[in-house]
Amino acid sequence: MYIVACKNTKGDPSPTAIITPTNPTDNTSGNTTNPSTNNCGNATSNVAKGDSVCFNTQILPFFVSNCATSGCHDAKTRADGYEFTSYAKIVQKGITAGSPSKSKLYTVMIKTDEDRMPPAPSQALSKVQTDMIAKWITQGAKNVDCAVVVDTQNVTFSKTILPLLATNCLGCHKTGSISGGVNLESYASVKIYVDNKRLSGAINNLTGYSPMPPIGKLTDCQLAVVKKWIDAGAKND
Ligand code: HEC
Known part of the structure; x- marks a missing residue:
């Protein structure tokens, strides 16, 4: 009754889907995802109360x-x-x-x-x-909109990058659901996509790459911390 065969579990690299670099919904459907670019890195910013x-x-x-x-x-x-x-x-x-x-x-x-x-x-x-x-x-299934708070000062793989990937990417890019053949579960596998530039290309929606995440871009501040980590050598820190 449910669709089961819906993921690229074998790492099939063929572009399966609906996701194209010109996905028209990218900037309109995700209206709750980008509320507060300016709060990036500000620990006192407007996170949900209580x-x-x-x-x-x-x-x-x-x-x-x-x-x-x-x-x-x-x-x-x-x-x-x-x-x-x-x-x-x-x-x-x-x-x-x-x-x-x-x-x-x-x-x-x-x-x-x-x-x-x-x-x-x-x-x-x-x-x-x-x-x-x-x-x-x-709590009422409410649309509580929180600032995206990212520590832009101390950017490390374990404290910054991995949690970001876990929230925004891993559901589609981990063992059991490896979309596009891309596994982002560990440092070693992430580093492959840093080195071949596909990660930057995808998250920055550059021409020639599938825009990631498919629903809409990360915030500018999230993109900035990823860039900072890559520019510093993409270390396993
Ligand atoms: C809803 C599922 C989903 C989410 C969430 C998602 N991806 Fe993907 N990703 C895919 C699919 C499907 C493909 C293969 C698409 C294609 O080849 O056109 C893919 C492909 C990629 C590629 C290869 C792109 C290329 O053009 O070579 C990279 C790199 C990638 N994803 C990184 C990420 C990162 C980083 C995130 C989180 C910021 C993310 N993805 C979030 C489904 C997802």
Whole structure:
């Protein structure tokens, strides 16, 4: 019933998809992802108050990376009528604000049978991830917009780059869902795409590369820290 064969698990390098350098939705659908470029690196900037789950920095990248993969719940495929590319689309179906147990989007994530989402060969989501979704729903599934806070001073692979990739890229680029044959799970595999310039080309939406992430560009400040790390030698620090 669900589409299972929706990912390039064998690292098939052929351009499978819908994603072209001129993707017209890039700058319009991701209207919640780029709120606050100027807050970059400012630790006192406007992050969510108290314990709120942030939609733009936590929930949207989670859905895009784990569920809106090509052939699944992206704008083109909309498997089972679900499309996970914006706040309006995500809350439209399968979410009962306040009640994770009545929210199908959450309950399918914690299933252990073949109805689980994302389906095999993708790995099950971690408890940290499903707990975050449950908490967001419990809090009312709100569109809380948080500043993207990145420490631009002390840029390291482990503290800056890896978390950035984990939030924005890994759902489509890890074991079990290696889109385009690109694995970004470890330093060694990331370094390959630094050295062959495909990573910079993709995230900066340069001509000749597939724009990444497909839903829309990283913020200027996120791009700046990646550049800073690469310019400093892309070390495994
Ligand atoms: C929603 C799924 C998805 C997300 C999220 C995603 N990618 Fe991709 N990525 C793909 C697909 C599919 C391809 C293959 C597309 C193609 O070849 O046209 C790809 C290809 C690439 C390539 C090869 C591009 C080229 O032109 O050679 C790189 C590098 C890459 N991704 C890096 C990233 C980085 C870095 C991020 C996070 C900032 C990211 N991706 C986020 C799905 C995704």
